[in-house]
Amino acid sequence: MSKQAPLVAGHPLLGSLPDLRDDTLGAYLRARRDHGDVVRFEAGPPGLRASLYAVFSADGVQQILGTEASNFRKENDVYTEIRESIGNGLLTSQDEEYIRQRRMIQPLFTRRRVDAYAGAVHDEATATAHRWTTASGNVVDVVPEMAEFALRSVTRILFGSDIESAVDVVRRNFPVIGESVLRRGVAPLRIPRTWPTPANRRTATAQRELYAICDRIIAERTAAGHDDSGDMISLLIGARDEDGSALDADSVRDQVLVFLLAGHETTATALAFGLHLLARHPDAQHAARAEVDAVLDGRPASAADLERLPYLTRVFKEAMRLYPSVAIMGRRSVADSEVCGFHIPGGSDVYVSPWVTQRHPDYWENPDAFDPDRFAPDLEAARPRYAWFPFGGGPRSCIGQYFAMLEGIIGLATFLQSYEFAAVDAEVPLELGMTMRAAGPARVRLTRRPSSGEAAA
Known part of the structure; x- marks a missing residue:
């Protein structure tokens, strides 16, 4: 009993x-x-x-x-x-609608397809590391830095050449949406969204801007017909169910918004704490860097290197154990x-x-x-x-799990190639929104490592 x-x-x-x-x-x-x-x-x-x-x-x-x-x-x-x-994308849909969406979208997340995104992730990581060369006092806060890196990576993969027009809209508006979801989701009484309170107006404005940028790019891709751009919006538009049916424009937008949420907020948290933990634990940082140097020997990390970096993979998994993005x-x-x-x-x-x-x-x-x-x-x-x-489990496990691992490991490997890290902040406060994130700075001091060319000279 x-x-x-x-x-x-x-x-x-x-x-x-x-x-x-x-x-x-x-x-x-x-x-x-x-x-x-x-x-x-x-x-x-x-x-x-x-x-x-x-x-x-x-x-x-x-x-x-x-x-x-x-x-x-x-x-x-x-x-x-x-x-x-x-919207009602993979994160929230249920029953037959969820099964249909998952069946149509799963081919976009095969290992072969995700491996093709490794170059974009590496390019954004390299740009981030280059930007740090001008950091004031050689100190950066890895919380906003990893948020920007992850946002630019997933936006580039989703939107392709439209990245610059989309990044600012997402950066400004997703925090407003997240705060609203948490506030209303746990409130004993929820006032109607249509009431013109300051909070409701802020949320409505944020939603309109997010919807507008997605709808514009979806309409442009649809009007252009078939193309080989390879960005995920084009792939979503081209996805077909077993009966040949496609996702309508609203459904494509719903999936894009889910991928933006899952692809930048969650991975950003894991990366920020992964870097900060390495900065606080020099022995682990030394072991991870030694592995990266031995495997890559100065060349860019690729998808094929994930299985060759087992210790760095353990670091990333341990960061997600201690600081799961969805707590x-x-x-x-x-x-x-x-x-x-x-x-x-x-x-x-x-x-x-x-x-x-x-x-x-x-x-x-x-x-x-x-x-x-x-x-x-x-x-x-x-x-x-x-x-x-950290990626859930069962029939609702995260479809982007392999992409998150690829983004995290390539990112960490690229940063370790460029810098040594020492922690400035010992402890980092946390806060809960749609995801868990740092509420305060996680600053690290950078020591730039010589490139292979500099070392040879």
Whole structure:
């Protein structure tokens, strides 16, 4: 017989709302430590109080994202807000519509197709490293720097020659959308979007600008007919289902907006913390650079090099373990279920958390320490599948997982070829929006390495 999940104590009037609002990640960590792998929060004032469940064990995560995914759907308030903001693309669509979209878009993310983007990623990384040669005091904040690098990389891949017109629009407006999604997604009461409040007006303006730049480029590509530009918008326009049907213009825009979100905010966080962690751990940085120098010998990194850089891959995976871009993932249960021996009623909001599970002491020794060797093949194989899940899992796993790894490893390799890094800031505060990101600077001091030509001279 299943048990009732333990209740996390909270404020007498507001329940756990203040803790979840003010320190969500800390509240989740404390809940697992004090109550175990399945807990229940009550949040909100009387009459508006909501129950939500959090599941932290790898087996429980596998049940929710994998084996029983059909019972845990993307129907909570946050996903509703994402749909209203950036459309019903792969991130939010469900059932037959999701299956259709995934089937049509999957060919765009084959390894062969993604490998073709390596040159664009390397070019943007090289441009970033060159820009650092003029950094004031030889110090850069890797948070905005990696955000810009990732944004330019994914925008170039999506929009091709239209990158410059699109980058500024995305840079200015995605943070406004993200703030709105979080604010409205967790609010006990949501006012209609049509009410002309300052926040609603800002969000509507940001949405109009994002939609307009996508719609213009989609219309231009469609009018041009078939071309061989290779940018992802052209590929999306040309994608066909089994019956020959295509995505309409709105659906293409929805996918583009999802790729912009997933392709720059999430990878930017992993890259920023990857660089900062290397700057804080000279031994790991030395090992990663030695591998890069031995494998590349001064030449540009390519897609073929990913398998030849196992230690750098471990570094990137460990950065995503400690600082997962999506720190909490939500679902809503359809029917009553039992998870790890605890009853979860149908209609409940259920959350899993890479932030917590990837620090779970049952799977990770000394879990708060940075140790890339955790991802040595034998140790990785011995852990449960869902002890590490920054890309989700099951039928809704991230379609762009391989692209994220390619972007991250080529980026890190290029930066390590050019510079040595020393941390200026020891700790970096965090904040949650649509993704988790740094709330303060993560500055590093740069020491430029000689190029092969300079070294020979």
